[in-house]
Amino acid sequence: MKDLSNLEEVVMVAIWRLGEDAYGVKIKNEMKEILGKEYFYNTLYTTFHQLIRKGYITKHFGESTPIRGGKRKVYFQLTREGMIALEIAFDRQKKVWYGVTEESLKKGRA
Amino acid sequence: MKDKKPRIPGIPYWLLKQIYSFDIEEGYAGDIEEEFHEILLRKGRKKAVIWIWIHAITAIPKTVQLYLFWGGIMFKNYIKIALRNIKRQKGFSFINISGLVVGMAVCLLLFQYVTFELSYDDFHENAENIYRLRLTNFAGSHGAAGLAVKEAFPEVLEYVKLNKSFSGGIYSYKDRKFQEEKVFFATESFLKLFSFDLLNGDPETALSEVNSAVLTESAAKRYFGTKDPVGKTIRYQGINDYEIKGVVEDVPANSHFHFDILVSYKTLIRRRGEWIESTWISCPYYTYLYLKPGTDIEAFETKLKEFFTQKEKEIPKDKREDLNYHLQPMRDIHLFSNLDFEIENNGDGRVVYFLTVIALFILVIAWTNYINLSIAKSLERAKEIGIRKVVGAFRIQLIKQFLSESLLFNIVSAAFAIFIVQISSPYFNQLVNIPLSFTLLNNIRFWLILILMFSAGALLSGLYPSFVLSSFKPAAVLKGKSIRSGRGRVLRKCLVVFQFSISFALIAGTLTVYKQISFMKSQDLGVNIDQTLVVRGPQYSRSYYAFLKTLETFKTEAKRIPAVSQATVSTFVPGEDAWVRHGGRRKNVPKGDEKEFRIIGVDSDFVNFYQLEILAGRNFHKNIIADQNSLIINEEALELLDFKNPEEAVGKGILYRDRPSRIVGVIKNYHQESLKENYEPLFLIRFLWGSNFSIKVNTKNLQKTISSIQYTWNEIFPGYPFDYFFLDEHFDSQYRTDVQFGKTSGLFAFLAIFIGCLGLFGLSSYETILRTKEIGIRKVLGASVQGILTLLLKDITKLIFLAITISLPLSYLYFHNWLGNYAFRIGIGWWFFLIPIALVLFITLFAVGYNTIKASLANPVDNLRYE
Numbered sequence A: 001m002k003d004l005s006n007l008e009e010v011v012m013v014a015i016w017r018l019g020e021d022a023y024g025v026k027i028k029n030e031m032k033e034i035l036g037k038e039y040f041y042n043t044l045y046t047t048f049h050q051l052i053r054k055g056y057i058t059k060h061f062g063e064s065t066p067i068r069g070g071k072r073k074v075y076f077q078l079t080r081e082g083m084i085a086l087e088i089a090f091d092r093q094k095k096v097w098y099g100v101t102e103e104s105l106k107k108g109r110a
Numbered sequence B: 001m002k003d004k005k006p007r008i009p010g011i012p013y014w015l016l017k018q019i020y021s022f023d024i025e026e027g028y029a030g031d032i033e034e035e036f037h038e039i040l041l042r043k044g045r046k047k048a049v050i051w052i053w054i055h056a057i058t059a060i061p062k063t064v065q066l067y068l069f070w071g072g073i074m075f076k077n078y079i080k081i082a083l084r085n086i087k088r089q090k091g092f093s094f095i096n097i098s099g100l101v102v103g104m105a106v107c108l109l110l111f112q113y114v115t116f117e118l119s120y121d122d123f124h125e126n127a128e129n130i131y132r133l134r135l136t137n138f139a140g141s142h143g144a145a146g147l148a149v150k151e152a153f154p155e156v157l158e159y160v161k162l163n164k165s166f167s168g169g170i171y172s173y174k175d176r177k178f179q180e181e182k183v184f185f186a187t188e189s190f191l192k193l194f195s196f197d198l199l200n201g202d203p204e205t206a207l208s209e210v211n212s213a214v215l216t217e218s219a220a221k222r223y224f225g226t227k228d229p230v231g232k233t234i235r236y237q238g239i240n241d242y243e244i245k246g247v248v249e250d251v252p253a254n255s256h257f258h259f260d261i262l263v264s265y266k267t268l269i270r271r272r273g274e275w276i277e278s279t280w281i282s283c284p285y286y287t288y289l290y291l292k293p294g295t296d297i298e299a300f301e302t303k304l305k306e307f308f309t310q311k312e313k314e315i316p317k318d319k320r321e322d323l324n325y326h327l328q329p330m331r332d333i334h335l336f337s338n339l340d341f342e343i344e345n346n347g348d349g350r351v352v353y354f355l356t357v358i359a360l361f362i363l364v365i366a367w368t369n370y371i372n373l374s375i376a377k378s379l380e381r382a383k384e385i386g387i388r389k390v391v392g393a394f395r396i397q398l399i400k401q402f403l404s405e406s407l408l409f410n411i412v413s414a415a416f417a418i419f420i421v422q423i424s425s426p427y428f429n430q431l432v433n434i435p436l437s438f439t440l441l442n443n444i445r446f447w448l449i450l451i452l453m454f455s456a457g458a459l460l461s462g463l464y465p466s467f468v469l470s471s472f473k474p475a476a477v478l479k480g481k482s483i484r485s486g487r488g489r490v491l492r493k494c495l496v497v498f499q500f501s502i503s504f505a506l507i508a509g510t511l512t513v514y515k516q517i518s519f520m521k522s523q524d525l526g527v528n529i530d531q532t533l534v535v536r537g538p539q540y541s542r543s544y545y546a547f548l549k550t551l552e553t554f555k556t557e558a559k560r561i562p563a564v565s566q567a568t569v570s571t572f573v574p575g576e577d578a579w580v581r582h583g584g585r586r587k588n589v590p591k592g593d594e595k596e597f598r599i600i601g602v603d604s605d606f607v608n609f610y611q612l613e614i615l616a617g618r619n620f621h622k623n624i625i626a627d628q629n630s631l632i633i634n635e636e637a638l639e640l641l642d643f644k645n646p647e648e649a650v651g652k653g654i655l656y657r658d659r660p661s662r663i664v665g666v667i668k669n670y671h672q673e674s675l676k677e678n679y680e681p682l683f684l685i686r687f688l689w690g691s692n693f694s695i696k697v698n699t700k701n702l703q704k705t706i707s708s709i710q711y712t713w714n715e716i717f718p719g720y721p722f723d724y725f726f727l728d729e730h731f732d733s734q735y736r737t738d739v740q741f742g743k744t745s746g747l748f749a750f751l752a753i754f755i756g757c758l759g760l761f762g763l764s765s766y767e768t769i770l771r772t773k774e775i776g777i778r779k780v781l782g783a784s785v786q787g788i789l790t791l792l793l794k795d796i797t798k799l800i801f802l803a804i805t806i807s808l809p810l811s812y813l814y815f816h817n818w819l820g821n822y823a824f825r826i827g828i829g830w831w832f833f834l835i836p837i838a839l840v841l842f843i844t845l846f847a848v849g850y851n852t853i854k855a856s857l858a859n860p861v862d863n864l865r866y867e
Helices: A006-021 A024-035 A041-054 A080-096 A102-107 B010-017 B024-043 B045-088 B090-118 B145-152 B217-224 B265-272 B297-314 B330-336 B349-376 B378-391 B395-432 B444-470 B474-479 B486-522 B544-560 B625-629 B635-640 B702-716 B727-770 B772-780 B785-819 B830-857 B860-865
Strands: A057-064 A072-078 B130-135 B156-165 B169-173 B176-180 B183-186 B198-201 B212-216 B233-236 B240-248 B261-264 B286-291 B325-329 B532-536 B564-570 B581-586 B595-601 B614-617 B630-634 B653-656 B659-667 B682-685 B692-697 B724-726
Touching (some): A006 A080, A024 A041, A041 B045, B010 B045, B045 B395, B090 B330, B130 B145, B212 B217, B330 B349, B544 B564, B595 B635, B692 B702, B724 B727, B727 B785, B727 B830, B772 B785, B772 B860, B785 B830
Antiparallel strands (some): A057 A072, B130 B325, B156 B286, B169 B233, B233 B240, B532 B724
């Protein structure tokens, strides 16, 4: 199993949350809500490419709208491997943060 | 929603789209457009445009990175293949690269030369607004002209009057004494108008007083060493002290005049008299006008013409000469002015253009070779191209590949060429007579032009092959079908014809130049200049009779030296431009209708010394006092004065400078100047305003003879430098530029043919390889070796003859025209056609012969088995 970078992790979570509706603009907005940060499309698409290469997501074409200049949407979907990778990532995060609470962080030590 | 047409800024959108290609681009581009419109609806157009720009700009590094990455990988592959090809076909690569190297090197050298020649007088800040006032055939102007023009026209902001002191003179400081040649009298505006930087002193006042002078740095060093010269005085001819008011930088080589000492113009006025400021008769003054920037020159010249026509009416005829004035841009003087009385010998603009054209031709020939050979080699590359196409190369990629290959060839060649230029530029500079150290290698503009030229060349020479090569059909190629394109062959032939037309013209030209030079050198001059030593003597300054007496003393003393047989003194020696001219007319001709004659002052020995042939009358006689007012004229003058024959003229009175004189003798025309010039009407008079001693010496023990002459010289003219030369060498030096031209065009002819032959050699070896099978079959069927040789040579010979047919009339016209510049010239005869034809044919057969003979001698069995 290949490691996920932070950005890849966030992108995958965003795609998972969006479910059926995961395409560029939505993913970007979702990520903005999660992290409060604007990403550039070229960064996002580079990440999509990497994830496709790793086999964690697949893409398929959707409908086109006039607002998109007639261009079709590209939807992304998690694969089985993607789901597993996400679970592993979640587990790991849990382990990393085990026992850590907000109060203990504010106190300054465990 | 639909009627609101989504408009998205083009440039950033395009930039963004460069990042990804193929299918995903659609989603990506669509996403950007969607968000753009969302922002547009929510926050307005301005915000949206800013947003897309930010996106686009941040995307650039990524784009470039991707582009370089993939482009780089392919480029590396192209270069690798190209290098392998170079290695595999060493002969071809050598021919290709060496041709390009020579072509480029020649081009660079010539570029250097042309740049230098075109840079004359550019260093003056106001160069483009400075004009020289000249007469129709004369570089000088009248003493009053400058001021008159300045007062009449507001366009003239300033003027400079310059007078070259033709004798120079002896200048001294304490015990340091030098004979100066380059001394000018200049008005005070000189330093303001021309950009000679004053290192020391005040430009406003440096030339404003009587007896003040400005030295150049190197002249100052001669007299004062490292001491500061300003405020010191140098002495002229032991009589006049000039105060040094400033030191200027040495005059750059690319200036149309060079001075060592500038003396204030007021000194000249003091010496010659106030009249020189208002004279319309004497015109040895160079006048430069500084016109208001933006003046319409043509309109101004017309006004000037009207002004001088008016002047001609105002001034009585005996107080003026013809005032046909013209303007001449200062920057054109060096290349395009060949008038009488020029300050220095100028260059020749036509030679510069000729060489430029030739340089470009040579480069084009080299590139032509490249095109030719790469198309010829296409067969070998066909399989590679086929495979590339099958594997999925686009045509544009193949074009890119061949372009990068030609770029590689050109870059390698350019590097070698620059190396060669570096090494050979001193020799070349010497050949074309420009300063040895002059080089463009540290000039940024030169490099820019170089890069531009070579990338353009690489592109052009790569373009055609790349289109031809990339058009192969992979299936046909891989099956092994022959892919000789008919179109390519025609082009190849055209290029060969082009190359050899130029080569032919160059050979014919070189031949003409050399023939003309040797004709001029071998022609009877009508004057005997052998074994003649010339010593430049002093000018008369105070007592004429005392001066004459010293001259006579030196002559008698010199003749006492055993190796000296004769001696004479004159104002000019043969081989010099006798620039002094005065008017003369017959008694019945009204005043004002004088003709102009060149004047040479001589003694009674001159005619005999130079063995001038007397047609009628007699030579001057030493003891006849009336001979002071006598003239000897030449045939040309005879004609101009309207005498029918020499006998008629003898004894006739002539008004020379309005004083009655008498013709005592008529001499045959002789060449006072080189054979480039026509015979000029000439008066020999018995008045010596200057002195040049001609001494006939025995060439045995020359060194000793010269030193004894020098000894005598120092006795009689103490302190006057002994400055001598041999007349025959001096005379031949008039042909220096012609010899130079001959050598240069010879060199280029050689190089052009060399490159052309390289190409031909390559082509012929390729053609014979292509026809190996054919030759084998022919031999099996009984063809003789000679038969095959003729077959193979027939094609190339046809091309050469076509080239000759094209080139011959053109080069005939050009060189016929060129010979027109020489007053005495050869006619173009059979040699002009036959020798170059024979030479070109011989050389090409030599280049082609090796491959051809090898092919026709080969065993047919080997030939037919070669697959």
